Amino acid sequence: MATTTGCLTSSSSSSLFPNDRNKITAPISRTGFVSFSPSLASFHWSKLSSLSLSLSNPARLCTILAVVDEEAVAVGDEINGEDVVDENNDGNDEDVLAEEPKKKAKPCELYVCNLPRSRDIPELLEMFKPFGTVISVEVSRNSETGISRGSGYVTMDSISSAKTAIAALDGSDVDGREMRVRFSVDMVSGSERRNPETLNSSPKKIFIYDSPHKLYIGNLAWATKPEDLRNHFSQFGTVVSARVLYDRKGGKNRVFAFLSFSSAAERDASVSLNGTEFCGRTLVVRKGVERTEP
């Protein structure tokens, strides 16, 4: 068995990439990298494509780890604000470097959330692998239970891979949940400038997962998917998010959902569906909790 066991500690290896946002990235072979949190003290892997971890101090572990792949990716020291050039050149390529194919691709981190807790690192890897080389996969966990918090980070080898993954996976249905895939906060910025100060400050919630204009929808059919609701209610406006929840308390099963609209007007208009039929059942549509009071 080509099983190798290694042991790295925060102190012994932090010199490699000391400022990498409290994470450590270390080459584990010529062709791959593994990253893990400093509290993770030991790891071992049996093949390049699979990696398992031993946690010396699980209570302190917040995120894990890693994946490696066949293709080497040079991890640059700094992010140089230069994007990967797609097939975007208009026949005016004066600069072709055939001999030294510089790796223009920069690793690109994606933030993934609204995952079922059952989807862990291996599942995430499988999902993202088709879209490019996956450099690392992390899953955020409850530090006490070790259970996934339903979110994680996937680093692709290039921005274009990341884009492809977003296009393919964002909003897709995973066990009845609409998975969200976004660029990680640093990448997104969307803002013209990136000041170093912003990077060190706590992440701003720039993503809108919900709008204030929520709708409660009850008496749904079991088979109802977020996507169905999204389609059905899109006639009134933009559905920002759709969540289907299952409650089987008290021996009675209920399926209900929360929708968020981009405006109150759209939300209000949607209430007109109250009492109408959807998937053979009579919809209950009410406005969601309103925090109009201080």
Next chain:
DNA sequence: TTCTATT
């Protein structure tokens, strides 16, 4: 009548 959500 719910929040699996930015290391």
